[in-house]
Amino acid sequence: MSDIREMMKDKKRIVVKIGSSSLQHSETGDLDYTKLDVLVRELCNLRNQGKDVVLVTSGAISVGKKALSFQDAGEDNPIAVKQAYAAVGQARLMMTYQKIFAEYNQVAAQILMTKNTIVDNLNRYNAQNTFAELFKLGVIPVVNENDTVATYEIEIGDNDTLSAIVASLVKADLLILLSDIDGLYTDDPRKNPNASYIDVVNELTDELMEMGKASTGSDSGTGGMNTKLQAAKIAGSMGVDMVIANSRDIKVIHRILAGQKIGTLFTANVNEGFDLPLYVQQMHGH
Ligand code: GLU
Secondary structure, rough: OOHHHHHHHHHHHHEEOOOOHHEEOOOOEOOOOOHHHHHHHHHHHHHHHHOEEEEOOOOOHHHHHOOOOOOOOOOOOOOHHHHHHHHHHHHHHHHHHHHHHHHOOOOEEEEOOOOHHHHOOOHHHHHHHHHHEHOOOOOEEEEEEEOOOOHHHHHHOOOOHHHHHHHHHHOOEEEEEEEEOOOOEOOOOOOOOOEEOOEEEEEOOOHHHHHHHHHOOOOOOOHHHHHHHHHHHHHHHOOOOEEEEEEEOOHHHHHHHHHOOEOOOOOOOOOOOOOOOHHHHHHHOO
């Protein structure tokens, strides 16, 4: 088992996903600057080791909502309200990231994606080229769904899935999902005291996938265990290993890459028949 963890040291292209609930103070919903700072510092340090790094970050909607002091922009169109929040919040979120990245002399870029970015061949090709060019330039792409234009019919929906799609698109060798859970358990540890922790998952069995479906997520993010297992399925099929770890201490990023047993590691099982654009096309947002 330790060999698998040792392999983490050789990872060259890493996608890190952080959820809204991990970026905010739970008491107020305001951004946790200490966490953001540690996150950015960790990512910059990976870049300084010559690794390619992508950050997939949520928070557009919740930051926008906060910025507008929860003003209600009209109950009659809840999607438009969220999209308005996202328009305000994405810019604010990015401004905050840019400031911190600049402190570490790192150039960051923003990439906002929709389902169509993957489904449409030309869009996908262009996005891939953009990522490739950014890596060559040593830039860290910061990715979110383009919530201001992605409507119900075309949305990816949650950033667990988005990060797995991005990791597949850029042919990353590792995806780290930072969340409010330690990793995968045999059952919900809050409900079942006998639930045991799983260190490595080599095969995503139907039983595991079913277990994920029964779980629930946190309040501010959109993903529970289900979306995380779906992400593992996408990433694994496309040859990307994935680790789910707790964002309580963001420094786990470098510990995971040092080969420490942290979080649950899902080893990739390449599925040659897996058609990413088709899979994304058939996905249903929520
Ligand atoms: N894209 C959404 C946002 O930035 C979040 C989706 C998610 O939390 O999974 O607000």
